[in-house]
Amino acid sequence: MSHILILGGDGYLGWPTAMHLSSRGHEVTVVDNYYKRAICKDLHINPLYEVPDLSVRAKRWHEITGKEIKVCVSDLTNINSMNALFNGKCNYDWCVEKKYTGIPDTIVHYAEQPSAPYSLMNNTTANNTISNNLLVTNNLLYSVKEYSRDSHIIKLGTMGEYGTPNIDIEEGWIDIEHNGRNGKFLFPRQGSSIYHTTKVMDTDLIWFAVRTWELKVTDLMQGPVYGIETEESIIDKDLSIIFFYDEIFGTILNRFITQAIIDYPLTVYGKGGQTRGYLNIKDTMQCIEKAVINPAKDSELRIFNQITETFSVNQLADKVYNVGQQLGFNVMIESIENPRKEAEEHYYNPKYQGLLELGVKPHYLDDLVLEGMFNQVIKYRDNIKKDIIFKGIKWI
Amino acid sequence: MSHILILGGDGYLGWPTAMHLSSRGHEVTVVDNYYKRAICKDLHINPLYEVPDLSVRAKRWHEITGKEIKVCVSDLTNINSMNALFNGKCNYDWCVEKKYTGIPDTIVHYAEQPSAPYSLMNNTTANNTISNNLLVTNNLLYSVKEYSRDSHIIKLGTMGEYGTPNIDIEEGWIDIEHNGRNGKFLFPRQGSSIYHTTKVMDTDLIWFAVRTWELKVTDLMQGPVYGIETEESIIDKDLSIIFFYDEIFGTILNRFITQAIIDYPLTVYGKGGQTRGYLNIKDTMQCIEKAVINPAKDSELRIFNQITETFSVNQLADKVYNVGQQLGFNVMIESIENPRKEAEEHYYNPKYQGLLELGVKPHYLDDLVLEGMFNQVIKYRDNIKKDIIFKGIKWI
Numbered sequence: 036m037s038h039i040l041i042l043g044g045d046g047y048l049g050w051p052t053a054m055h056l057s058s059r060g061h062e063v064t065v066v067d068n069y070y071k072r073a074i075c076k077d078l079h080i081n082p083l084y085e086v087p088d089l090s091v092r093a094k095r096w097h098e099i100t101g102k103e104i105k106v107c108v109s110d111l112t113n114i115n116s117m118n119a120l121f122n123g124k125c126n127y128d129w130c131v132e133k134k135y136t137g138i139p140d141t142i143v144h145y146a147e148q149p150s151a152p153y154s155l156m157n158n159t160t161a162n163n164t165i166s167n168n169l170l171v172t173n174n175l176l177y178s179v180k181e182y183s184r185d186s187h188i189i190k191l192g193t194m195g196e197y198g199t200p201n202i203d204i205e206e207g208w209i210d211i212e213h214n215g216r217n218g219k220f221l222f223p224r225q226g227s228s229i230y231h232t233t234k235v236m237d238t239d240l241i242w243f244a245v246r247t248w249e250l251k252v253t254d255l256m257q258g259p260v261y262g263i264e265t266e267e268s269i270i271d272k273d274l275s276i277i278f279f280y281d282e283i284f285g286t287i288l289n290r291f292i293t294q295a296i297i298d299y300p301l302t303v304y305g306k307g308g309q310t311r312g313y314l315n316i317k318d319t320m321q322c323i324e325k326a327v328i329n330p331a332k333d334s335e336l337r338i339f340n341q342i343t344e345t346f347s348v349n350q351l352a353d354k355v356y357n358v359g360q361q362l363g364f365n366v367m368i369e370s371i372e373n374p375r376k377e378a379e380e381h382y383y384n385p386k387y388q389g390l391l392e393l394g395v396k397p398h399y400l401d402d403l404v405l406e407g408m409f410n411q412v413i414k415y416r417d418n419i420k421k422d423i424i425f426k427g428i429k430w431i
Numbered sequence: 432m433s434h435i436l437i438l439g440g441d442g443y444l445g446w447p448t449a450m451h452l453s454s455r456g457h458e459v460t461v462v463d464n465y466y467k468r469a470i471c472k473d474l475h476i477n478p479l480y481e482v483p484d485l486s487v488r489a490k491r492w493h494e495i496t497g498k499e500i501k502v503c504v505s506d507l508t509n510i511n512s513m514n515a516l517f518n519g520k521c522n523y524d525w526c527v528e529k530k531y532t533g534i535p536d537t538i539v540h541y542a543e544q545p546s547a548p549y550s551l552m553n554n555t556t557a558n559n560t561i562s563n564n565l566l567v568t569n570n571l572l573y574s575v576k577e578y579s580r581d582s583h584i585i586k587l588g589t590m591g592e593y594g595t596p597n598i599d600i601e602e603g604w605i606d607i608e609h610n611g612r613n614g615k616f617l618f619p620r621q622g623s624s625i626y627h628t629t630k631v632m633d634t635d636l637i638w639f640a641v642r643t644w645e646l647k648v649t650d651l652m653q654g655p656v657y658g659i660e661t662e663e664s665i666i667d668k669d670l671s672i673i674f675f676y677d678e679i680f681g682t683i684l685n686r687f688i689t690q691a692i693i694d695y696p697l698t699v700y701g702k703g704g705q706t707r708g709y710l711n712i713k714d715t716m717q718c719i720e721k722a723v724i725n726p727a728k729d730s731e732l733r734i735f736n737q738i739t740e741t742f743s744v745n746q747l748a749d750k751v752y753n754v755g756q757q758l759g760f761n762v763m764i765e766s767i768e769n770p771r772k773e774a775e776e777h778y779y780n781p782k783y784q785g786l787l788e789l790g791v792k793p794h795y796l797d798d799l800v801l802e803g804m805f806n807q808v809i810k811y812r813d814n815i816k817k818d819i820i821f822k823g824i825k826w827i
Binding site for chain 1: 510598599612614616617619622624625628631638639643772826827
C-alpha cells in the first residue's frame with residue numbers, strides 16, 4: 036500500500052479520490068486551501084448542497100470506516116507550505132495521530148483553479164489562475180526534486196489542452212516526419228481559455244522537469260466529468276461529493292440535468308456541434324487508482340487521455356431531454372448565442388486506449404445513469420438558484 | 432511615425448532600441464521597474480561599466496539630439512500600472528512635457544527576466560521568473576484587448592523555445608500530416624530551462640489571445656545577441672549599452688571576449704557542440720525596426736526566427752581564440768563539466784528567412800567585429816570581476 040498526497044483534496048474530484056484510495060488501504064493525506072470555496076463565496080455561487088469542511092469529513096470517514104485521511108489546510112503557492120508536506124514539518128488540521136507519514140509514494144495533483152469562465156472574467160481572475168496553477172505545479176516539482184525524487188506525480192491535465200485539431204488526437208505524443216527527418220514531440224496544444232492555457236503551460240513545465248530532473252509523472256488529460264456519487268460517497272451524507280451546477284464550476288452534464296429539473300431550457304451554445312470526451316466520476320476514481328498502482332517509469336512523462344466516450348453538446352442535450360421527458364419533466368432545449376470563442380462544428384477523434392489497457396472498466400452514459408443523476412439532483416430541487424446557471428461570461 | 436512603448440526599456444536591448452527608434456522619428460516611451468538591477472545588486476553582479484538610470488539617459492538623449500524618450504518606472508506585473516500606459520494615467524519619471532502621447536501603435540515587449548541560470552538557482556528564483564514573465568505578458572494582452580486592439584505587439588521570444596529538435600526548425604509554424612489528415616500548428620517547443628519554458632508559455636498565452644481577441648502580434652524568436660555598441664550608443668558615454676559578462680546575464684560571446692582579455696580560459700561546457708543561432712545587437716535594432724514598420728495583420732501571430740547565422744560553442748571559442756591571439760592576448764580554451772542538462776552534439780537547422788525578406792541586412796560575425804568588441808571591452812579591463820564569470824549554477 037502507498038502513502039498518497041492529494042493536493043486539492045476538497046474539490047469535486049479530490050475528496051472522492053481520497054475516500055476511494057483510503058478504502059483500498061492506502062495512507063492518504065489531503066491538502067487544500069479552500070480557494071474554490073473562497074471564489075464561490077465572492078461570487079455568491081452555491082453548490083447543490085453544502086458539504087462540511089475536510090476535517091469534519093475526515094473525522095466522519097474515520098468514525099465510519101476506522102480509516103484515517105489526514106487533513107492539511109495550506110496554500111501550496113507558498114514554497115514552505117509545499118516543502119512541509121515532504122520534510123515532516125506539516126501541521127495537520129485533522130488526523131488521528133500527529134505523526135508524519137513520511138515521503139509520499141504518489142502525489143495526485145488536483146490543486147488548480149479549474150474553471151474556464153472564471154479564468155476569463157477579467158484580468159485579475161486570469162492572473163490568479165495563472166499564478167495559482169503554475170506556482171503550485173512548480174513548487175510541487177521542486178519539492179519532489181529536493182526531497183522525494185522517487186515519488187510518482189499524477190497530474191490532472193485536460194483534454195482541452197489539445198483544442199479541436201483537424202487531425203486525430205494521440206495520447207500526449209506525436210511522431211512528426213518533416214523534410215525527411217523524424218522526431219517525437221508533445222502533441223500540439225492550444226487551450227481555448229486562459230484556464231486551459233495554464234494546463235498547457237503546466238505540461239510545458241512538467242516536461243522540462245521530467246527531462247531535467249528525471250522525475251516520473253503521469254499527466255491525465257481528462258474530459259469533463261459528470262456524476263454525483265461514488266461507491267464511498269453514498270455511505271453517509273457528510274461524505275457527499277460537492278456538486279456544482281452553475282456556469283463557473285458546473286460541468287455540462289451536471290448542469291443540464293439541474294436545468295431540466297427546474298424547467299430551465301438546456302442552454303446549447305451556438306450550433307451545439309462542439310464535441311468532447313466525457314467520463315463518469317466513478318471512472319475518474321478507477322483511472323487514478325490504476326495510475327497509482329502502475330506508476331510511470333523514471334524520467335517518463337506518461338500521458339493518458341482520460342475519457343470513455345465522446346459526445347457533442349447536441350447529443351448530450353438530446354440524452355437529457357429524452358430521459359427527462361420519460362421522468363415527467365418538461366425539458367426544453369434552447370440554442371443561444373455562444374459566449375465562447377470556439378469551433379461549433381469540427382473534426383474530433385481522440386485516442387484513449389492507455390487507461391483501458393491498465394484495466395479501467397468504463398461506466399458508459401446510458402439512460403440508467405442519467406435517471407440516477409436525475410433522482411439524486413431532484414432531492415435538492417429547492418436549493419437550486421436559477422440565477423447562477425447562466426450569466427454569459429464572454430470569451431471576447 | 433509611430434508612438435511606441437518599450438517595456439523593459441532599461442535592459443541590454445531595451446535602451447538601444449529606444450534610441451534607435453527615437454532617432455528615426457518615432458515617439459518613444461520606455462518603461463521598466465529596474466528588476467534586473469535589483470537582481471544584480473542582490474547577487475553582487477556588476478556590468479562592465481555602470482550606466483545611468485533611464486531618466487538621466489533620456490535627459491542626455493534629449494540634450495544631444497533634441498528628441499524625447501519618455502520614461503516611466505513602473506512594475507508591469509501590477510494590472511493598474513500596465514493599464515496606466517494605455518489610459519493616460521501614467522506618471523512619467525522623466526519627459527519634456529507631461530502630456531500623454533496617446534494609445535501606442537506598437538508595443539515592444541522586452542519586460543522579462545531573461546536569464547536561464549537565474550531561473551534555475553532555486554525554487555524562489557524559478558517562481559519569480561514564472562510570475563514576472565507571465566503576468567507582464569498577460570497584463571499586456573489584457574490592456575491591449577481593453578484599450579488598444581489595433582496596437583501591434585512585438586514580443587521577444589527566444590530560439591531556445593524550440594530546443595534542439597531532430598528536424599528542421601521552421602519559423603514558428605509547422606504543417607503536420609497525420610493519419611491522412613492535415614493541420615497547421617505552432618512548431619513543437621520544449622524549453623531547456625525554467626526561463627526558456629516561460630517563453631514557451633508566453634507563446635501559448637499569446638496564441639490564445641491572438642485567436643480569441645483578434646490581436647496582432649509579432650513574436651521574435653531571438654538567438655543570443657552579442658555586441659557592445661550601436662549607431663546611437665556611441666554618441667555619448669551616458670548613452671552606452673549595459674554590458675554583462677557574468678554567468679547569469681552575460682551572453683556567451685560577450686562573456687568569452689571578456690574572459691579572453693583577463694586570461695580566464697574560455698569555459699566550454701562539455702563537448703562544445705551545442706549549436707545556436709546568433710546575431711549582432713545592431714541587427715536586433717534592424718529587426719525590431721522592420722517589424723515596427725511592417726506590422727502583423729489582425730488576428731495574426733507572426734513568428735520570425737531572429738538570427739543571422741549559427742555557430743557551435745567550439746566555433747565561437749575558436750573565433751575568439753584566433754582574434755585574441757592576433758591581438759596579443761594569451762587566450763586559453765578549457766572544456767569543463769557541463770553544469771547544464773543539454774545535448775552537447777545535435778542536429779540544428781533553423782530557418783530564418785522572414786526578417787531578411789523584410790529587408791534586414793545582417794552584420795556577420797567576422798574578425799573585424801570581434802576585434803572591435805575586444806577594443807571596447809579592454810577599455811574597462813580594470814572593472815572586470817573574475818569571480819562572477821563562472822559560478823556553475825547547476826541545472827539538476
